[in-house]
Amino acid sequence: MKFLHTADLHLFQNLKHVSYAKSDLVETRQYEIRQTFYNLLKKAQDEGCDALFIVGDLFDHHRVKPLEVEQIFRRLKKSNLEIFIILGNHDQFLFQEAYKHSLNAENIHLFNENKRSFNLNDTTIHGFNTDDFDLEALKKQSRLLDEDKQHILLLHGDVMNSKDDHYLTDVQTLTSLNFDYIALGHIHKHQFLSDHIAYSGNPEPSDFSELENKGVIVGQLEDHALNTEFKATAKRAFIRKDVPITETDSFDDVVAKIQAAFSEDKKARDFIRVRLTGEKNLEIDIDKEALITVLKDDFYYLEIKDETTDALDLNALKSSYKDTIIESLITTYETKKKPSSDDLSALKEALIALLATEVRR
Ligand SMILES: [Mn+2]
Numbered sequence: 572m573k574f575l576h577t578a579d580l581h582l583f584q585n586l587k588h589v590s591y592a593k594s595d596l597v598e599t600r601q602y603e604i605r606q607t608f609y610n611l612l613k614k615a616q617d618e619g620c621d622a623l624f625i626v627g628d629l630f631d632h633h634r635v636k637p638l639e640v641e642q643i644f645r646r647l648k649k650s651n652l653e654i655f656i657i658l659g660n661h662d663q664f665l666f667q668e669a670y671k672h673s674l675n676a677e678n679i680h681l682f683n684e685n686k687r688s689f690n691l692n693d694t695t696i697h698g699f700n701t702d703d704f705d706l707e708a709l710k711k712q713s714r715l716l717d718e719d720k721q722h723i724l725l726l727h728g729d730v731m732n733s734k735d736d737h738y739l740t741d742v743q744t745l746t747s748l749n750f751d752y753i754a755l756g757h758i759h760k761h762q763f764l765s766d767h768i769a770y771s772g773n774p775e776p777s778d779f780s781e782l783e784n785k786g787v788i789v790g791q792l793e794d795h796a797l798n799t800e801f802k803a804t805a806k807r808a809f810i811r812k813d814v815p816i817t818e819t820d821s822f823d824d825v826v827a828k829i830q831a832a833f834s835e836d837k838k839a840r841d842f843i844r845v846r847l848t849g850e851k852n853l854e855i856d857i858d859k860e861a862l863i864t865v866l867k868d869d870f871y872y873l874e875i876k877d878e879t880t881d882a883l884d885l886n887a888l889k890s891s892y893k894d895t896i897i898e899s900l901i902t903t904y905e906t907k908k909k910p911s912s913d914d915l916s917a918l919k920e921a922l923i924a925l926l927a928t929e930v931r932r
Contacts, residue, residue: 572621572622572691572692572793573618574620575611578755578773579759580607580630581773582639583639591874603775603806607804608643609646612650615789616651621691623653623654625655627661627701640665647679648678657727658701659757663700693720694720697723698725706744713750716749724750726756727756729757729758730755731758742764758772771787776808778809784803784805787804789802807871808837810833812832813848814832822857825862826865826866838869847875851879859877897926901918904918
């Protein structure tokens with residue numbers, strides 16, 4: 572049997588807390604996250620998958636309107652896939668009366684305390700919603716597995732950090748169970764925790780906390796032999812990058828450095844956050860708003876964080892502190908034949924200390 576494993580789409584998330592919340596890209600981003608979901612439905616069918624596993628947090632919160640849920644489920648019903656859905660900590664609301672009618676379809680399978688497994692040909696799919704996870708019940712279910720079938724388990728929660736509000740159990744415990752594949756949701760970063768236990772991660776990132784490659788897991792399970800492949804699905808990436816500048820850089824040099832730090836593809840497509848580091852010349856006004864104004868036509872989305880420190884202007888210091896130890900330190904440095912970068916940082920440290928006490932002879 573062939574399957575596609577996805578999770579944590581958080582459809583209809585409001586994106587109020589993202590750094591680009593005030594830009595006009597929020598609605599586009601929300602639409603793109605849904606679009607990626609529709610694309611992965613198509614991908615599952617194109618790849619010849621029998622089953623789609625949606626391992627929790629398909630929706631973001633209970634404020635999602637019944638019509639919006641219906642719109643998504645209509646797509647699921649139209650596909651020729653058998654779809655297995657567990658509810659994560661964000662979408663337990665789907666069992667409320669207002670949504671129930673949307674969930675009903677022959678090819679859509681939801682789990683609850685009384686129905687914890689479904690058969691699909693030679694495979695049994697087991698699942699626990701976040702709210703009704705029960706470790707003892709899971710262990711019991713694992714002991715009673717039908718040996719003539721392959722077994723896949725769907726879970727939504729943390730299995731690495733016991734402090735997480737939705738911690739289920741540890742990886743070692745999961746490994747000791749008799750499942751051929753364990754599909755996890757909740758952690759947005761894609762990762763394999765053993766050869767047959769994996770978080771798919773979410774297929775489309777929503778902000779600068781999600782920098783890793785996003786995608787889905789396509790897997791094949793035949794005679795208990797598992798083969799999996801990670802397939803990238805994200806339309807755009809979030810990128811954070813340091814751009815170091817020096818005190819000799821002019822405004823235009825800084826613009827050129829930011830331009831050169833990214834390929835044309837990335838500039839046109841991705842959400843980019845630049846952090847300026849190094850030293851900025853105090854005499855030149857390198858204002859981040861001005862940089863964005865100049866650069867914005869070349870970037871889909873650009874944010875700049877200025878973490879530079881102000882460079883010391885040696886000539887200005889010499890004239891303001893004429894005939895002081897400050898002037899003589901600078902002169903000594905400048906008359907060195909080959910000053911090293913260590914000499915320069917020693918000089919700066921000394922100057923900063925002296926300036927702090929404003930020593931004048
Ligand atoms: Mn979750």
